[in-house]
Amino acid sequence: MNKDFDVVIIGAGAAGLMCAAQAGYRGRRVLVIDHAKQAGKKILISGGGRCNFTNMDVEPNNYICSNPHFVKSALSRYTQWDFLGLIAKYNVAYHERDFGQLFCDDSAKEIVRILMSECDAANVTVRLRTDIKRIEKVDSGFVVETPSMNYQCESVVIATGGLSMPKLGATPFGYQVAEQFGLPVFPTKAGLVPVTLHQQDKDALSELSGVSLPVRIESNDGTTFAADMLFTHRGLSGPVVLQISNYWLPGEALSINLLPNLDVTASLDEQKQQHPNQSLKNTLATWLPKRFVEVLLEQQKLTDKPLKQLQHKEIAQIINMLEAWQIKPNGTEGYRTAEVTLGGVDTNTISSKTMMCKTVPNLYFVGEVLDVSGWLGGYNFQWAWASGWAAGQDC
CATH class of the missing domain: 3.50.50.60 (FAD/NAD(P)-binding domain)
Known part of the structure; x- marks a missing residue:
């Protein structure tokens, strides 16, 4: 008919x-x-x-x-x-x-x-x-x-x-x-999609599932976005991760400024002057989730010691780590949770x-x-x- x-x-x-x-x-x-x-x-x-x-x-x-x-x-x-x-x-x-x-x-x-x-x-x-x-x-x-x-x-x-x-x-x-x-x-x-992490990173960060923090994130091609990042039991999500997923390519690392709203150099210097005996761990825990700081220490991305013992080279390394944390996704969650194609x-x-x-x-x-x-x-x-x-x- x-x-x-x-x-x-x-x-x-x-x-x-x-x-x-x-x-x-x-x-x-x-x-x-x-x-x-x-x-x-x-x-x-x-x-x-x-x-x-x-x-x-x-x-x-x-x-x-x-x-x-x-x-x-x-x-x-x-x-x-x-x-x-x-x-x-x-x-x-x-x-x-x-x-x-x-x-x-x-x-x-x-x-x-x-x-x-x-x-x-x-x-x-x-x-x-x-x-x-x-x-x-x-x-x-x-x-x-x-x-x-x-x-x-x-x-x-x-x-x-x-x-x-x-x-x-x-x-x-x-x-x-x-x-x-x-x-x-x-x-x-898949686009606008959460990213998954390699098993070692996933295991280390799994306790942070549900925690979010404001970050600035950059892909290899120089594209940047600033918004909230969410830790999940599979990897990373939140608006900023969904945005960057459109530009991320397999095998590439993401560079993440963990404290985009803080002048890390000036703030560390101020803390060192005012609280020289305070540990790096406790200092960072006032700016970032405590468990996340512990993970960074466990992964030897940071070394814990009193602020007064930090040398210029160590401070430069800490600042670089906080402003350009490198994490390499192993993939995305795919079409199942993607918002676009x-x-x-x-x-x-x-x-x-x-x-x-x-x-x-x-x-x-x-x-x-x-x-x-x-x-x-x-x-x-x-x-x-x-x-x-x-x-x-x-x-």
Whole structure:
């Protein structure tokens, strides 16, 4: 059995639903298909259930993409202020946290409610619990085959997301469609993800699980972030580690300033003058978790002695250790806990204005399936809104 639509969007997530509403408002007959039981599943669990839906300060340099200019058009045409206008239309209360991150006061359900309400107003049809068997290019457009029905349409939009959080139903379907139509796909890996440690470091630091402290962290390529780091029973997490994970490469060490908000040289000198008999261990324990200081001593990264006995060379070594603690992860926790997927459909094959494939007319890719990954802090949702909006104006 066949049914006709103007546009079939595959994926009922942030980008797909935004695209659907925009196309529907243009008078297009739109169908959204998703294999999940519920629309917007990733939205619902994001931000601890409150959804960090955008950021007050969005710039192209907040994104990783092999073609850094690609994100500029969509982000400039549908901005964070446009999405805040949509939030205001539905009277959703929100608040700002550190680094300009915006969250719902109440629940991420509010964001899904907005998107579904917009789709309803635009007469969009949403079919959940529906698998796609095949997408075929025909003279009039495409045929999208499902187990129960074939849908004929002019345009197809792939909004299937990446591989992160497989428990929510993530699949490589979008990449497979790209490859079917001859588009290059960059290798994918987990992004915005906790790192794991080698057994020796894991054993030494395991007692610190649950402890967090503010740090500045640097990867080998010179990228730096400052925020809280969390010790876990597997390794390291927290906002700063998730951020740097996008830039870390296997085999590399991370350099961590354990006291970014302290002038360590001046503070050590002051303590040495005022408390010459105080041990280095007790001095550092006023600035860092005591157990962490003990670990550094056990690993012989530091030598405990009264401050008055410290020579200039030893003080220089202590300062270097505290301001550039070297730790080499053995990997990441992978897609299971990753917030995004790095890599994806090569953006050089996609129009930055419309999100349409340059070689296959009326085939569009939006959101995370593309080789675009934002920093932690609402940037990936803003890319979903902007890329979905851009495709919705054209498809």
